[in-house]
Amino acid sequence: MDIIVVLLPAALxxxxxxxxxxxxxxxxxxxDDLDDPAERMLHDxx
Amino acid sequence: MRPAAAAxxxxxxxxxxxxxxxxxxCAGCALAAQIVAGAGLQRWYEQRQLPAPRPGVxxxxxxxxxxxxxxxxxxxxxxxxxxxxxxxVWLVEGVLERTPGVVHARVSYATGRSVITFxxxxxxxxxxxxxxxxxxxxxxxxxxxxxxxxDLLTRLGLAAFCTANVMLLAASVYVGWxxxxxxxxxxxxxxxxxxxxxxxxxxxxxxxxxAAWASLQNRILHLDLPISLAVGTMYAHALVATPLGxxxxxxxxxxxxxxxxxxxxxxxxxxxxxxxxxxSLAASLPTTARRLxxxxxxxxxxxxxxxxxxxxxxxxxxxxADGVVERGAAEVRMALLTGESAPVSVVxxxxxxxxxPVVAGSVVVRVEVVGEETLGRRMVAQVASAVDRGxxxxxxxxxxxxxxxxxxxxxxxGAVGWSVAAGWGVGLQVAVAVLVVACPCALGxxxxxxxxxxxxxxARRGAVLSSGQTLLQLALxxxxxxxxxxTVTAGTPRVVAADDAVLRIAAGLxxxxxxxxxxxxxxxxxxxxLPMPLASExxxxxxxxxxxxxxxxxWCLSSGGAGVVRLDGDAGLVGLIRVAxxxxxDAATAVAALRRFAPVAVLTGDHADVADAIAAQVQPDExxxxxxxxxxxxxVEERRSEGHRVLFVGDGLNDGPALVKADVGLAMRTGAPxxxxxxxxxxxxxxxxxxxxxxxxxxxxRRTVRANLVRSVGYNAVAVTLAxxxxxxxxxxxxxxxxxxxxxxxxxxxxEGRVRAEEAWTSS
Numbered sequence: 001m002d003i004i005v006v007l008l009p010a011a012l013x014x015x016x017x018x019x020x021x022x023x024x025x026x027x028x029x030x031x032d033d034l035d036d037p038a039e040r041m042l043h044d045x046x
Numbered sequence: 047m048r049p050a051a052a053a054x055x056x057x058x059x060x061x062x063x064x065x066x067x068x069x070x071x072c073a074g075c076a077l078a079a080q081i082v083a084g085a086g087l088q089r090w091y092e093q094r095q096l097p098a099p100r101p102g103v104x105x106x107x108x109x110x111x112x113x114x115x116x117x118x119x120x121x122x123x124x125x126x127x128x129x130x131x132x133x134x135v136w137l138v139e140g141v142l143e144r145t146p147g148v149v150h151a152r153v154s155y156a157t158g159r160s161v162i163t164f165x166x167x168x169x170x171x172x173x174x175x176x177x178x179x180x181x182x183x184x185x186x187x188x189x190x191x192x193x194x195x196x197d198l199l200t201r202l203g204l205a206a207f208c209t210a211n212v213m214l215l216a217a218s219v220y221v222g223w224x225x226x227x228x229x230x231x232x233x234x235x236x237x238x239x240x241x242x243x244x245x246x247x248x249x250x251x252x253x254x255x256x257a258a259w260a261s262l263q264n265r266i267l268h269l270d271l272p273i274s275l276a277v278g279t280m281y282a283h284a285l286v287a288t289p290l291g292x293x294x295x296x297x298x299x300x301x302x303x304x305x306x307x308x309x310x311x312x313x314x315x316x317x318x319x320x321x322x323x324x325x326s327l328a329a330s331l332p333t334t335a336r337r338l339x340x341x342x343x344x345x346x347x348x349x350x351x352x353x354x355x356x357x358x359x360x361x362x363x364x365x366x367a368d369g370v371v372e373r374g375a376a377e378v379r380m381a382l383l384t385g386e387s388a389p390v391s392v393v394x395x396x397x398x399x400x401x402x403p404v405v406a407g408s409v410v411v412r413v414e415v416v417g418e419e420t421l422g423r424r425m426v427a428q429v430a431s432a433v434d435r436g437x438x439x440x441x442x443x444x445x446x447x448x449x450x451x452x453x454x455x456x457x458x459x460g461a462v463g464w465s466v467a468a469g470w471g472v473g474l475q476v477a478v479a480v481l482v483v484a485c486p487c488a489l490g491x492x493x494x495x496x497x498x499x500x501x502x503x504x505a506r507r508g509a510v511l512s513s514g515q516t517l518l519q520l521a522l523x524x525x526x527x528x529x530x531x532x533t534v535t536a537g538t539p540r541v542v543a544a545d546d547a548v549l550r551i552a553a554g555l556x557x558x559x560x561x562x563x564x565x566x567x568x569x570x571x572x573x574x575x576l577p578m579p580l581a582s583e584x585x586x587x588x589x590x591x592x593x594x595x596x597x598x599x600x601w602c603l604s605s606g607g608a609g610v611v612r613l614d615g616d617a618g619l620v621g622l623i624r625v626a627x628x629x630x631x632d633a634a635t636a637v638a639a640l641r642r643f644a645p646v647a648v649l650t651g652d653h654a655d656v657a658d659a660i661a662a663q664v665q666p667d668e669x670x671x672x673x674x675x676x677x678x679x680x681x682v683e684e685r686r687s688e689g690h691r692v693l694f695v696g697d698g699l700n701d702g703p704a705l706v707k708a709d710v711g712l713a714m715r716t717g718a719p720x721x722x723x724x725x726x727x728x729x730x731x732x733x734x735x736x737x738x739x740x741x742x743x744x745x746x747x748r749r750t751v752r753a754n755l756v757r758s759v760g761y762n763a764v765a766v767t768l769a770x771x772x773x774x775x776x777x778x779x780x781x782x783x784x785x786x787x788x789x790x791x792x793x794x795x796x797x798e799g800r801v802r803a804e805e806a807w808t809s810s
Contacts, residue, residue: 001228001231004231004234005234008234008238012211012238012242015207015211016207018207019203019204019207022203022207023200023203023204026196026199026200026203027196027200029196031196031199032196
């Protein structure tokens with residue numbers, strides 16, 4: 001069971017990386033518009 | 047009737063034209079196609095699902111569009127109306143990006159907004175607007191945008207991450223209660239929980255603390271106060287309990303903050319949409335005027351105008367101030383004065399009002415009224431009040447003072463009672479438990495969840511309301527008043543009688559005109575399948591009519607009295623076209639459906655015989671004819687003084703007073719911009735059906751909100767009793783608290799289903 005002492009911080013660190021990525025994505029404006037990208041992918045850009 | 051030859055169609059707007067070949071129906075379409083070809087985007091004509099709208103004039107105050115400096119250049123936002131499919135977005139972006147000086151253009155199909163980055167040295171906002179208008183789409187300046195909710199979303203994201211982990215750890219500790227767990231592991235888990243909960247309590251929950259503090263300073267008991275109290279208590283308790291080796295309420299704390307933040311994010315999105323709509327309408331009104339001075343024409347802000355100034359207004363402008371025409375002739379829509387949307391001719395000596403759009407000709411106006419009374423100022427005041435309306439207290443907020451008082455009293459009673467009976471340590475624990483379980487999470491969520499589900503259900507049915515408060519008010523309505531013009535009727539003239547031959551020539555003459563009657567004639571010709579002949583040498587004179595050459599003859603189309611357009615050939619009168627404002631297709635069924643909710647009255651400024659004719663068709667409970675704008679507002683006021691709650695639906699500027707006086711005012715989308723601002727909501731579809739849907743949805747939502755309140759009060763009664771009895775430990779709290787929220791969410795999610803059930807029931 002002592003392995004939990006290593007696993008717990010490791011899991012939290014990994015999760016924390018994703019939480020940080022989420023924050024970066026929000027700051028970059030990726031959640032500002034949730035409707036258009038779905039339309040946009042349908043036109044083929046030249 | 048002259049047999050139509052094999053008809054071609056306009057390559058740009060798709061209108062049928064006479065002749066075997068495809069030719070442009072007007073110079074605007076030809077120019078648009080040239081722009082498309084010049085940008086190398088001809089492929090659009092094959093890809094598009096629908097033909098383009100007919101090109102028109104761009105109007106608006108481009109100088110008022112806020113321009114932001116970004117690294118790549120300047121950036122502005124324009125709203126674009128008339129985008130019909132995803133290909134339109136592709137075209138507008140393509141044309142803009144190939145315009146010299148434009149760095150980047152992004153157009154949103156869903157919101158009709160564009161973000162354009164450009165080099166101000168090479169191109170101006172006005173050029174961009176004109177370029178979009180030349181394609182047939184209608185750009186509008188957008189006012190300052192409400193800021194996005196990135197901050198709230200970040201707080202929510204972090205809270206959600208921490209909450210998920212805290213709950214995993216908490217669940218392990220709870221299992222340990224029954225199965226046994228070594229003390230060092232429980233200690234590790236508890237300290238980790240505390241570490242994870244700290245950012246949630248101190249940073250994610252900060253908006254609640256800030257709002258609670260502000261409400262204390264204003265001496266108002268807001269719902270955020272008991273929420274902050276609970277969060278604060280739980281965190282303080284954990285700070286003491288963790289070092290002592292006791293379990294805290296950290297899992298409940300985290301879940302509470304996360305759920306409440308999710309509710310706030312949903313609420314903020316709805317409010318932002320409403321605020322953006324209001325801001326863009328305000329920005330589309332004239333804020334500058336062209337003043338005539340000794341050295342020529344000077345563009346000034348409306349506020350700088352003084353009585354006696356002479357201003358110029360031409361086709362596509364809205365007259366920026368109230369005044370008297372000095373020179374020129376024009377046709378303007380004076381809906382503010384008359385309520386009728388048909389344009390009237392003005393010549394020197396006539397009065398014009400601010401906000402009246404010029405549909406033909408141009409005039410010089412001597413300004414008479416400026417300052418607070420101008421339409422522009424009234425507009426700004428109305429926008430401000432529309433945004434304030436979103437901040438009215440919800441039913442949950444009204445309960446907050448009672449709620450806070452009762453919770454604090456219960457906590458005090460528990461603390462004193464248990465201190466006397468079992469020592470102060472137990473007393474303190476009971477007080478903490480009471481504060482924790484009584485947290486008004488469900489109360490805080492019940493309003494937003496049900497109301498936003500309702501607003502969503504209503505938006506899908508063609509009506510948009512400015513706030514949730516409006517929806518709740520709507521449920522209490524027991525008198526309905528409908529304006530006639532533009533509400534019961536379509537508000538725009540339609541051809542009711544004309545020979546095909548006459549209509550064909552008229553359509554040919556009117557092919558490029560922006561006059562409302564021209565649109566009616568073209569639409570009717572298109573509906574009858576008459577290809578448009580291409581008249582030449584067209585001359586349009588304001589007030590006099592339009593003339594042109596077709597089939598080797600000279601024709602003249604002019605007004606032949608009210609509701610009649612006459613066509614003259616070389617040898618005199620050829621035929622008449624009768625136009626009228628006819629009732630909406632669904633008017634009769636909608637009025638019948640509305641009468642099931644409340645008595646319906648039709649109010650109109652028209653004569654009694656016109657009103658009676660419409661009344662015979664739609665069968666309301668009451669008809670009032672010959673009513674001035676003040677009389678309509680007076681009627682509303684009278685019903686209200688009798689204790690009724692009134693819904694008023696209207697479209698003209700002259701409905702403004704009644705819309706404001708009524709408990710709920712709904713405006714038709716086709717109405718004047720200022721009407722939309724005075725209203726609590728807008729009917730987006732060209733029909734009355736959404737008004738019926740609005741009443742139906744409102745009643746369902748009101749019932750749901752009430753049921754939610756009863757549920758959360760019932761939950762609290764049980765939970766506080768349990769806490770006072772000393773039975774609430776962290777595990778019980780962790781089960782009880784989400785239970786109340788789930789009950790509320792479940793109620794909110796059933797709204798769409800219940801509305802559907804009612805629709806099925808009433809239509810069967």
